[in-house]
Structure formats: structure tokens, C-alpha cells
Amino acid sequence: MTATETIKEEEILATEEPVEEMPQPRRSIAFIGSECYPFVKTGGLGDVMYALPKALIKQNCDVKVILPRYACIPEKFQEKMVYVGAFNMDLCSDGRSYYVGIMEYVWDGVVYDFIDNEEFFSWGKPYTNLVDDIPKFCYFSKAALAALNYMNWTPDIIHCHDWQAALVPVFLNAFFRNTQLANSKSILTIHNLRFQGIYNIPTFKYWTNLPDYMFDYSVLKQGYEDANMLKGGLACCDMITTVSNTYAGEIQTDFFGEKLDAHLRYHNGKLRGIVNGIDCDIWDANTDKLLAANYTAENAIEEKKKNKLALQKSLGLEENADKMVIGLISRLTNQKGLDLITQIFPALIDGNTQVVVLGTGDKEYEDAFRYYENEYKGTVCSNIMYDEGRAHMIYAGSDALLVPSLFEPCGLTQLIAMRYGTVPIVRETGGLKDTVEPYNIYENSGNGFTFDRYESGLLLDAINRAKTLYFENREGWDQMVVRDMEKDVSWQNSAKQYRDIYLQLKP
Numbered sequence: 001m002t003a004t005e006t007i008k009e010e011e012i013l014a015t016e017e018p019v020e021e022m023p024q025p026r027r028s029i030a031f032i033g034s035e036c037y038p039f040v041k042t043g044g045l046g047d048v049m050y051a052l053p054k055a056l057i058k059q060n061c062d063v064k065v066i067l068p069r070y071a072c073i074p075e076k077f078q079e080k081m082v083y084v085g086a087f088n089m090d091l092c093s094d095g096r097s098y099y100v101g102i103m104e105y106v107w108d109g110v111v112y113d114f115i116d117n118e119e120f121f122s123w124g125k126p127y128t129n130l131v132d133d134i135p136k137f138c139y140f141s142k143a144a145l146a147a148l149n150y151m152n153w154t155p156d157i158i159h160c161h162d163w164q165a166a167l168v169p170v171f172l173n174a175f176f177r178n179t180q181l182a183n184s185k186s187i188l189t190i191h192n193l194r195f196q197g198i199y200n201i202p203t204f205k206y207w208t209n210l211p212d213y214m215f216d217y218s219v220l221k222q223g224y225e226d227a228n229m230l231k232g233g234l235a236c237c238d239m240i241t242t243v244s245n246t247y248a249g250e251i252q253t254d255f256f257g258e259k260l261d262a263h264l265r266y267h268n269g270k271l272r273g274i275v276n277g278i279d280c281d282i283w284d285a286n287t288d289k290l291l292a293a294n295y296t297a298e299n300a301i302e303e304k305k306k307n308k309l310a311l312q313k314s315l316g317l318e319e320n321a322d323k324m325v326i327g328l329i330s331r332l333t334n335q336k337g338l339d340l341i342t343q344i345f346p347a348l349i350d351g352n353t354q355v356v357v358l359g360t361g362d363k364e365y366e367d368a369f370r371y372y373e374n375e376y377k378g379t380v381c382s383n384i385m386y387d388e389g390r391a392h393m394i395y396a397g398s399d400a401l402l403v404p405s406l407f408e409p410c411g412l413t414q415l416i417a418m419r420y421g422t423v424p425i426v427r428e429t430g431g432l433k434d435t436v437e438p439y440n441i442y443e444n445s446g447n448g449f450t451f452d453r454y455e456s457g458l459l460l461d462a463i464n465r466a467k468t469l470y471f472e473n474r475e476g477w478d479q480m481v482v483r484d485m486e487k488d489v490s491w492q493n494s495a496k497q498y499r500d501i502y503l504q505l506k507p
């Protein structure tokens with residue numbers, strides 16, 4: 001050993017923090033999806049596309065995230081993007097080709113490559129209607145692969161997300177096996193099986209120019225005249241994952257299978273469930289700048305009250321820290337179990353409870369929550385809007401959070417709630433079942449309140465059990481708040497599981 005090597009070794013031994021060794025070997029991963037926080041987010045997919053690559057970097061993965069360059073991405077990001085190059089790509093069956101620009105932005109160790117094309121991405125929002133969205137995501141899926149070749153970057157794994165990127169494995173198998181992507185493996189992650197990208201076959205044939213064998217029943221074809229992008233991706237990819245173990249089982253049944261249960265059962269040898277985590281830097285009550293008072297598990301009981309009072313004040317609710325505040329942060333669609341809530345709403349109001357809603361979506365739910373705000377002024381506040389800042393305040397200032405979903409692939413709001421010491425009240429489905437351990441009165445254990453069948457009476461019962469603990473055994477409640485804050489909801493474990501799959505596919 002040389003002298004310099006000895007010194008280096010001594011220096012390493014002298015450092016206080018143990019240096020975590022990177023797992024070997026290094027792997028390169030292309031993430032392809034339609035949204036990613038903070039550029040564009042409509043729901044949990046955006047959170048995952050941001051947080052999982054960050055966690056994978058710590059697992060010795062080299063990650064490039066490929067996204068559409070929507071016009072709605074805020075200017076502060078647009079202006080930092082650097083032009084990488086551009087080319088023309090064949091797409092349609094009549095030989096029509098399209099411009100593909102690549103704009104790059106590197107942040108926190110992750111490389112973001114935005115596919116630029118004014119014709120497809122100039123709308124004010126990422127999704128509009130199927131007539132426009134089908135061509136948009138046919139183009140995007142092929143352009144993402146072509147961009148990898150153009151950049152001369154050959155990933156070990158191409159990891160695609162939801163129906164918008166589901167044609168990637170199909171294009172990969174049909175058109176890219178004689179390029180440098182020949183040996184790249186593909187993974188398709190299902191974040192929500194409800195959305196699949198279904199349209200008639202002639203339209204798909206025009207926009208993809210895929211060979212006829214891809215329109216076989218075993219791949220893209222569905223029913224008599226339709227093609228289904230998600231179905232084709234599931235058939236062509238090397239591995240399917242979804243965002244919780246329970247949902248991986250549920251989607252193979254008729255009720256949750258959204259007409260793809262038989263297809264998923266057929267492919268279940270390559271299907272795995274890996275539960276989502278959350279980004280613990282963004283969601284940290286101790287450093288969150290949007291809160292009235294920062295807190296940790298040690299001082300949460302006192303400091304959460306300050307957040308509650310600040311929330312009540314800003315929303316025009318009666319300012320009283322003794323009231324139990326129940327929050328709901330959700331897309332307002334029938335997936336989220338809102339029918340159960342509206343059926344029992346008046347029974348929630350008891351003089352000691354306040355309800356805060358934050359969400360946008362279907363008119364019937366928006367109207368129902370507006371109605372209840374009007375009916376119970378000072379006790380109920382319905383924020384019919386999408387507002388990140390307000391979400392942070394509600395997570396911190398509420399005592400409990402409702403997530404009574406009809407189905408829930410994973411769900412992130414219950415994870416964020418727990419991290420902020422807010423007790424989740426959830427239905428035992430999908431990821432809710434896998435992440436919220438029910439309160440056990442005898443052992444004083446668990447993280448929240450749960451119910452099983454999709455019935456409003458059972459939701460009311462779960463809420464009443466929460467109220468009983470809150471109002472009659474505050475010590476027991478406070479212990480649950482601390483347990484929730486100490487629960488590991490980070491990405492670390494799950495990122496390791498993704499890494500294991502990457503290695504399994506490409507040793």
C-alpha cells in the first residue's frame with residue numbers, strides 16, 4: 001500500500017458519518033412519463049416521477065427523465081432548459097414525419113430531457129381530450145425512444161409510466177430492435193388501471209404505422225374495432241409493476257380489472273407490486289416553509305395546534321384548537337370514495353368537528369362540497385381549487401385526513417398525512433391497505449382508522465371511532481400522532497426493490 005492510500009484510508013476512518021457504499025453495479029434508467037413535479041403535476045404520478053428518480057440515484061442508478069415540453073411548464077424552468085438537438089422522425093402511415101426537439105435541464109443529479117414539438121404540446125394543460133391525446137402520446141412514446149438514440153445514450157432499462165407511455169415497449173419491439181436500444185429492457189408501471197388510452201384501430205394505425213401483428217388480440221386489439229395502448233404495453237414490456245402489492249392482486253379480479261383482468265392474469269408471471277413512498281425533503285414538517293409553525297415528532301402535539309389555528313384563521317373557520325379538524329385533499333372523482341362522504345356529511349357535524357376540503361374535479365362533487373360549506377358556515381370550508389401551498393397547510397393543520405377510496409392503486413395523501421402527524425381514515429383497498437395499519441385499542445398500536453366494505457355507514461363508524469379516541473383518550477391519540485410521524489414513508493425501501501428488478505432484468 002502506498003503512503004497516499006494509507007492517508008486516504010485513515011481519513012475515511014476518521015469521518016464521523018458512516019459513508020454509505022453505493023450498491024454495485026451501476027445501472028442506467030430512462031424514465032418516460034407524461035407528468036413530473038414541479039414542472040407539471042395533476043396527481044400522484046407527478047410526485048412519483050420526481051421522487052423515485054431522486055431515490056434511485058442513491059441506489060447507484062443513472063437516471064434520465066423524458067417528458068413532454070408542455071407550454072404550461074412555468075417560465076422559470078423553461079428558461080433554464082438547454083437545447084440538445086433536433087431531428088425529424090417518421091411517424092404516420094402516410095409517411096408524415098414530425099419535428100423532435102430535445103431540451104435538457106439538470107437538477108439535483110437527475111437529467112430531465114423534454115421532447116419539444118409545438119403542434120402536440122402547446123395546449124395550456126397536459127391532457128385535453130382523447131381525440132388530441134391519442135396522437136399526442138403516440139408521438140411522445142416514439143419520440144422518447146428516438147431521442148435516446150439521438151443522444152447516443154443507451155439505457156439498461158426503459159421504465160415507462162401509465163397509458164401515456166405504454167406504447168414505448170410496443171414501438172421498442174416493432175421498430176427499435178435494430179438500433180442501439182436493441183438490448184434495453186422495458187418496464188411498464190401501472191399507476192391507475194382506469195385510464196388506458198383506447199381508440200379505434202384505423203386511428204392508431206395512422207398515427208403509429210405499427211405492423212399488423214401488433215394489432216392482434218394478444219397485444220393492442222380490444223373488442224371488435226378498438227386498440228388499447230395500455231394493453232399493448234403490458235403485452236410487450238419485460239416487466240409490469242404497479243404501485244402496491246394489494247393493487248397488484250386486485251387488478252387481476254373482475255371488479256378492479258377494468259376489463260384487463262384476464263390479460264393481467266395471463267401476464268402475472270411478470271407482474272410485481274411495489275408500494276410508493278414520498279419525498280421526505282419536500283414533505284418535512286420541520287423545514288416546510290409553507291407552515292405557520294415547524295415541528296418534529298417531539299413537539300408535534302403543541303406545534304400542530306399553531307398550524308391548526310393558522311389554518312382556521314386563513315379559511316374563515318372558528319378559531320379553536322379544541323375542535324377536531326378533518327381534512328380531505330383529493331381529485332374530486334368517484335375513485336376517491338366521495339359518494340360515501342356526501343351521504344354521511346351532516347352526521348360529521350357535531351359542534352366539535354370542522355371539515356376542510358381541497359380539490360377539483362367532477363361538478364357534482366364540487367357542487368356538493370360548496371353546498372355543505374354554505375350550509376355549515378364557519379365549520380366547513382370547501383376549497384374548490386388546486387393549490388400546493390394550501391395542501392401543505394391542511395396536511396399540517398388537520399387532525400385527521402379522509403381517504404375512503406373506491407379503489408386506490410397506492411395513494412400518497414395518507415402517506416403525507418402520516419408524515420405530518422395527521423391521522424388517516426381510509427378504506428382497506430390497494431395501497432391504503434398496505435400503508436395504514438388499523439388502530440388496535442388493546443395494544444395501543446396502529447397508524448389510523450380503517451373500514452373494509454364500500455358503505456357509508458362503515459365510513460361513519462370509522463370516523464366515529466377516530467372521534468372517540470380524539471375526544472375521550474387524547475393521550476392515546478397523541479401517541480398515534482407520534483407513531484405516524486416516526487413511520488418510514490420514504491422511497492428508500494421501494495427504490496431498492498426497483499433496483500432489484502432492474503438487476504433481475506439486466507444482470
Ligand code: ADP
Nearest residue numbers: 043044330358359385386387388391411412413
Ligand atoms: P391521485 O394520483 O390518484 O390523484 P395520490 O394520492 O397518489 O392520488 O396523489 C395526489 C397528489 O396530488 C398528492 O400529492 C396530493 O397532495 C396532491 N393533490 C391532490 N389534489 C390537490 C389539490 N386540490 N391541491 C393541491 N394538491 C393536490
Ligand code: GLC
Nearest residue numbers: 044045191243409410411412
Ligand atoms: C395514481 C393513483 C394513486 C397513486 C398514484 C401514484 O394516480 O390513483 O393511487 O398513488 O398514481 O402512483
